[in-house]
Amino acid sequence: MTEFSGSTVSTNRPDFGELLRVFTRIGFLSFGGPAGQIALMHRELVDERQWVSEDQYLHALNFCHLLPGPEAQQLATWIGWKLHGLRGGLAAGLLFVVPGxxxxxxxxxxxxxxxxxxxxxxxxxxxxxxxxxxxxxxxxxxxxxxxxxxxxxxxxxxxxxxxxxxxxxxxxxxxxxxxxxxxxxxxxxxxxxxxLGGATPVSGxxxxxxxxxxxxxxxxxxxxxxxxxxxxxxxxxxxxxxxxxxxxxxxxxxxxxxxxxxxxxxxxxxxxxxxxxxxxxxxxxxxxxxxxxxxxxxxxxxxxxxxxxxxxxxxxxxxxxxxxxxxxxxxxxxxxxxxxxxxxxxxxxxxxxxxxxxxxxxxxxxxxxxxxxxxxxxxxxxxxxxxxxxxxxxxxxxxxxxxxxxxxxxxxxxxxxxxxxxxxxxxxxxxxxxxxxxxxxxx
Incomplete structure (x- = not known):
């Protein structure tokens, strides 16, 4: 799994079953357009469970704005990818879409x-x-x-x-x-x-x-x-x-x-x-x-x-x-x-x-x-x-x-x-x- 080197790095990592349960809940509650969906994920994943840090969340969100497509769904996919690689990204992204x-x-x-x-x-x-x-x-x-x-x-x-x-x-x-x-x-x-942000450039x-x-x-x-x-x-x-x-x-x-x-x-x-x-x-x-x-x-x-x-x-x-x-x-x-x-x-x-x-x-x-x-x-x-x-x-x-x-x-x-x-x-x-x-x- 690729980790970020931001100033604040979350250390909480759920098992795959917990990730499925939480993103299923988010998928059924994600009303209100992108603003409401992004706020819901922030509360669930950053504030309450601390699966990703504030810096990581905002940084990824800013990048998702660069991409075509729904930024909230792409942010959910990125969080799933960060926590459990490809299968985590697929699970989080699909659960964000399938209920709706x-x-x-x-x-x-x-x-x-x-x-x-x-x-x-x-x-x-x-x-x-x-x-x-x-x-x-x-x-x-x-x-x-x-x-x-x-x-x-x-x-x-x-x-x-x-x-x-x-x-x-x-x-x-x-x-x-x-x-x-x-x-x-x-x-x-x-x-x-x-x-521009002040993060240290990534090496490697x-x-x-x-x-x-x-x-x-x-x-x-x-x-x-x-x-x-x-x-x-x-x-x-x-x-x-x-x-x-x-x-x-x-x-x-x-x-x-x-x-x-x-x-x-x-x-x-x-x-x-x-x-x-x-x-x-x-x-x-x-x-x-x-x-x-x-x-x-x-x-x-x-x-x-x-x-x-x-x-x-x-x-x-x-x-x-x-x-x-x-x-x-x-x-x-x-x-x-x-x-x-x-x-x-x-x-x-x-x-x-x-x-x-x-x-x-x-x-x-x-x-x-x-x-x-x-x-x-x-x-x-x-x-x-x-x-x-x-x-x-x-x-x-x-x-x-x-x-x-x-x-x-x-x-x-x-x-x-x-x-x-x-x-x-x-x-x-x-x-x-x-x-x-x-x-x-x-x-």
Whole structure:
């Protein structure tokens, strides 16, 4: 087992059975998005059991922010790896995901079969409205934490404009911001608020051989189901489209689920036609009610996409295959990143360019989430929205006669409950779902 040489090193090491029990508990209690999940693991693993030290936990968390994918799940994987090597990392990472994946699968199945029922549509009227307030809350929280310099604020504004008005691809915007950050960090790190750590550099040979083997093995694991789909169903099947799309998404999911939702919605709704904007909001609402990473909303999209184009399977079988494939190609890369870079984490603590790239990328993510917020706002509150292109610019123009006053009322109620009374997300979703049922029969 590789140990860290940080200033404070934990000496408590649980047996494998105890690790399984604790991470099972965490997996079923990890509600509240990444902030709540990271706080829960800190209390359970650092404060109460002292399996890792404060320095180690924060250092690994900072590095996980550099990686695409859900940082809380990757942090859990790293802790499992540190305590019990490969099997510990697999156990911790899977237990963080599996409970939420099973719940999300059950909810997706219910949604697909009941979507045409009036009462079900009324129920999700309230959930969609609550999602508006939830996304605004996430935007304000991340902006308050991330935009601590003028340069970062400018990056956020540019990212929003590039996505909302110019319709530039999400990967280009976030990766471009990361590249700008790496360049700026070399000469003006203060623009990005970078403070380098003071840890002693790690000595000893660099684990290049282990790194290459890990990449080869986990790359094959990641690609295996796609190879099966290619051989049996071909490139024209919806399962190939699902696997290809979410594999690409797994590489650019910096900044968490909210950041990538706008790109996912753009592709899943407009390019592939798998679901509607309102259904995308429904999926996020369902993901908010389940434990585990919010990026589990991808499973909802994969299930519906395959359910609605099932040939040669039945809709249920196709949906299950779509959900399983989506989950596989979403989370297999997370294990690849962690198992590849775990031996390098401490060596990278003082990497100024990497920190600059992360700081700039995080600032751009605020603009990305702002784009998602406006996109959801327009499509949830208005039944008809037109896209107007003027030169290089793209504008969304809602039809004001199609305004859904019920959704607006429930969104306002959600905002009051979240911001004024500090209710948690699940309680707000419950109240607005009931409100949706009550208002659903009003024309």
């Amino acid at each position: 994946a099973l719940v999300m699968l059950a909810l997706s199945m219910l949604y697909a079969f009941a979507a045409n029922l009036d009462w079900f549509a009324a129920l999700f009227l309230g959930i969609k409205a609550a999602v508006l307030a939830i996304v605004v809350q996430a935007l304000l929280r991340i902006a308050g934490r991330s935009l601590n310099t003028g340069f970062k604020k400018a990056l956020a504004v540019v990212a929003f404009a590039a996505l909302f008005f110019l319709d530039l691809p999400f990967p280009l915007v976030v990766l471009g911001a990361g590249g700008i950050g790496m360049l700026v960090a070399a000469s003006r790190p203060d623009w990005l608020g970078i403070k 040979p660099r684990p290049w051989g282990l790194t290459m083997r890990t990449i080869a093995i986990w790359g094959a694991i990641w690609a295996a189901p796609m190879a099966v789909v290619l051989v049996t169903l071909g490139r024209g099947h919806v399962l190939w489209e699902i696997g290809s799309f979410f594999s690409q998404l797994a590489v650019v999911t910096f900044g968490g689920a909210y950041a990538v939702l706008a790109y996912m919605a753009q592709q899943a709704v407009q390019s592939y036609g798998w679901l509607s904007p309102g259904e995308m909001a429904d999926g996020l609402g369902l993901a908010e009610t389940t434990p585990g990473p919010l990026i589990m909303v991808t499973q909802f999209v994969g299930y519906l996409a395959a359910f609605r184009s099932p040939e040669p399977f039945t809709p249920l079988v196709a949906g299950l295959l779509g959900a399983a494939l989506t989950t596989w190609v979403t989370f297999a890369p997370c294990f690849l990143w962690i198992f590849t870079f775990a031996p390098w984490i401490e060596r990278m603590e003082n990497a100024k360019r990497l920190k600059g790239g992360l700081a700039a990328l995080t600032a751009a993510v605020v603009g990305v989430i702002a784009n998602l917020t406006v996109w959801f706002f327009i499509h949830v509150l208005f039944a008809r929205v037109s896209e107007v292109e003027t030169g290089p610019f793209r504008l969304y123009v809602p039809d004001w006669t199609s305004l859904d006053w019920r959704a607006g009322l429930l969104a306002a109620l959600s905002a009051v409950l979240l911001f004024r009374f500090k209710w948690n997300v699940i309680k707000v979703l419950g109240i607005t779902a009931i409100g949706g049922l009550l208002l659903g029969r009003i024309a």
